[in-house]
Each structure stands twice: as C-alpha cells, then as structure tokens.
Amino acid sequence: MIRSLFSGVSSVKSHQVRMDTVANNIANVNTYGFKSSRTTFQDNLNQLLRSGGASVNAAQVGTGTTLSAIGNNMGNGPQQMTGRTLDLAINGQGFFKVQQASPDGGGSVADNSSILYTREGSFYLDKEGYLVNANGYYLLDESNSPQSVGSDLTQIASISIDKNGKITVINNDDSTVEIQLTLAVFNNPEGLERKGSNLFSQTIASGEDMNTGTLPSEMGSEINSGYLEMSNVDLSEEFTNMITTQRGYQAGSRIITVSDTLLEELINLKR
Known part of the structure; x- marks a missing residue:
C-alpha cells in the first residue's frame, strides 16, 4: 500500500x-x-x-x-501570407541567426550576447538600416555580422528577396545593394534550448551550426518573402x-x- x-x-x-x-x-x-x-x-x-530461476520467473x-x-x-508550421517583403518564412530546415543589439546601435552587438536562432521571420529596418526582429535583435549574415541595406533609407526605391535568400535593394539612383541571407542548421535541432521570445540557443545535444556558407536552396530549403510561418501546434491533438x-x-x-x-x-x- x-x-x-x-x-x-x-x-x-x-x-x-x-x-x-x-x-x-x-x-x-x-x-x-x-x-x-x-x-x-x-x-x-x-x-x-x-x-527468478531456471523455471520460475x-x-x-x-x-x-x-x-x-x-x-x-521542429516540424514546419503552415505559412500565412502577409504581403510584406520583410516577412520571411523558411520552407524546410534551418533557422535565422540573430544577436542582441547593443544600446548604442550602429551594428554593434551587446556585450556577452551569444548568437541565437529563430524560425520567426518578421524583420524590420531600424533607423540605421539594419535588419532587426521585433525585439531589436540583428539578423546576421554568413560571417555573423549584422545585415544592413544602407544608412540612408530615404534613397531606397525597392527591396526584393528571392527564394534563395538574396536581398536586392534598388536605390533611387539605380544603384543596387545585394545581401545574401544564410540559415543555421543543426544535426539535432530538437536539442536546442528555448530562450523565450521564439529564440533558441545551441547546446551540446544540438551540436554546433553546421552551415559554413551553404545557400538555402543547396540544403533543400527556400525562403518565402511575404509569408510568416505559423505555430505547428495541432489543436485537435x-x-x-x-x-x-x-x-x-x-x-x-x-x-x-x-x-x-x-x-x-x-x-x-x-x-
């Protein structure tokens, strides 16, 4: 009992x-x-x-x-169309790499801030032209540097993003700026640690980011501009x-x- x-x-x-x-x-x-x-x-x-014995369990x-x-x-969630260029959804494996901005801004990251990973692709341009998420975290490129479309936002005529993650910025003077998005991939994405605000950090279980410059299309993924990935929660389940x-x-x-x-x-x- x-x-x-x-x-x-x-x-x-x-x-x-x-x-x-x-x-x-x-x-x-x-x-x-x-x-x-x-x-x-x-x-x-x-x-x-x-x-137990020979004849007794x-x-x-x-x-x-x-x-x-x-x-x-870590399965993909459904994608919702927003029509906004800087809303990005990953179809396939991979995570966006972000890092906390310092209070001074200017493309410098906060002291002792580590690289974090997210599937939420809602990004904005801050006043200095850097791509940031809703919490002000910089979107990083393949060299782990904050991505910028230029400091003078008034000169931007249009921004487009293709399925391979190439951002093309066309200015009013017909000059262009091209930025290549990269995705982080892990051997065991389920081993990532949740940090809140839709952010994950790598752990011993997840392993390190294996992507050393491979483009999304080369790893079987694509980036859809104008869409956001919804939660993969199945309410009936x-x-x-x-x-x-x-x-x-x-x-x-x-x-x-x-x-x-x-x-x-x-x-x-x-x-």
Missing part, C-alpha cells in the same frame, strides 16, 4: 508536467514560428520481490512513473492529449485515495 501511494503521487506529478506542456502549446497556437513540445514518461524503478512490482523527456517538435492527461491525473489521484482507504482499514484492525 505504501508503494501504491508513491506510485499514485508519481502519476499525479508526471501528469501535471504533461498538462503544463499541453497548456503552453495551446497558449501559443497563434505564435509565429512556435514549435510545440511533447512530454513522454517512462516506468520507474521496479522492486524485486522474488528472484522473477517477481517484480513497479513503483510508478517518471518524466522521460520534454521534446521539441492537443485537446486529445488534454483529455487523456486529465484522466491520467484523476486515476493517479484515485490510487492515492484508495490506498489511503486500505491503509486506514489496516490501522482500524488494531482497535
């Missing part, structure tokens, strides 16, 4: 974590570039009651469940997970209640 109490507690705790994950997925169903999470369990240590009793992993689903998680939580709570009743009956035998 004591074992069953702890098994029930482990079930309740594990299902609570799964419900937290499901709730976060549903909350971000309309977050651009969001990647859903999935919680998996594994059985806990099994206690040996009787050793071992007798073991489980001690509940434990959290196995909370994995990231999440609601199903919510129901099964709720039932699992209720069952774990019931284990605790029934085990307590049995323990109470045992104590009452002494009276």
Whole structure:
C-alpha cells in the first residue's frame, strides 16, 4: 500500500508536467514560428520481490512513473501570407541567426550576447538600416555580422528577396545593394534550448551550426518573402492529449485515495 501511494503521487506529478506542456502549446497556437513540445514518461524503478530461476520467473512490482523527456517538435508550421517583403518564412530546415543589439546601435552587438536562432521571420529596418526582429535583435549574415541595406533609407526605391535568400535593394539612383541571407542548421535541432521570445540557443545535444556558407536552396530549403510561418501546434491533438492527461491525473489521484482507504482499514484492525 505504501508503494501504491508513491506510485499514485508519481502519476499525479508526471501528469501535471504533461498538462503544463499541453497548456503552453495551446497558449501559443497563434505564435509565429512556435514549435510545440511533447512530454513522454517512462516506468520507474521496479522492486524485486522474488528472484527468478531456471523455471520460475522473477517477481517484480513497479513503483510508478517518471518524466522521460520534454521534446521539441521542429516540424514546419503552415505559412500565412502577409504581403510584406520583410516577412520571411523558411520552407524546410534551418533557422535565422540573430544577436542582441547593443544600446548604442550602429551594428554593434551587446556585450556577452551569444548568437541565437529563430524560425520567426518578421524583420524590420531600424533607423540605421539594419535588419532587426521585433525585439531589436540583428539578423546576421554568413560571417555573423549584422545585415544592413544602407544608412540612408530615404534613397531606397525597392527591396526584393528571392527564394534563395538574396536581398536586392534598388536605390533611387539605380544603384543596387545585394545581401545574401544564410540559415543555421543543426544535426539535432530538437536539442536546442528555448530562450523565450521564439529564440533558441545551441547546446551540446544540438551540436554546433553546421552551415559554413551553404545557400538555402543547396540544403533543400527556400525562403518565402511575404509569408510568416505559423505555430505547428495541432489543436485537435492537443485537446486529445488534454483529455487523456486529465484522466491520467484523476486515476493517479484515485490510487492515492484508495490506498489511503486500505491503509486506514489496516490501522482500524488494531482497535
């Protein structure tokens, strides 16, 4: 009965974590570039009651469940048309590389800021002509330098971006500026660490960025200008997970209640 109490507690705790994950997925169903999470369990240590032999199987009793992993689903989300040139969606593998700008701006990055990665492709031009995201992070090129279309924005006539990530800026005097976008790729993108604001950082599990200048088309990807990648959360799947998680939580709570009743009956035998 004591074992069953702890098994029930482990079930309740594990299902609570799964419900937290499901709730976060549903909350971000309309977050651009969001990647859903999935919680998996594994059985806990099994206690040996009787050793096995040549013709007798071992007798073991489980001690509940434990959290196995909370994995990231890095599958592509649907793309929504916006018609805005600097809205970019990646079709295929890869991440945009961004880095926090320093308070002084001017293309310099903040002290001790590391390169981060994102699938959210909503970019803007700051007052100095650098491409930045909604949080003011610079979009980096293949040499990890902030990308700029020029300091005099009043001279820009048009900006276009092709599927290979080449940005072409045409000025009023017919001069052009070309910038090549690059994407970061990882052996294990699911190993990236979430940093909030749709940003990820590399870890030992993810490995380092393997792209040393390969263009998006050369790695089977393309960049769609005028589109944004939506969240890859599947609401029907999440609601199903919510129901099964709720039932699992209720069952774990019931284990605790029934085990307590049995323990109470045992104590009452002494009276």
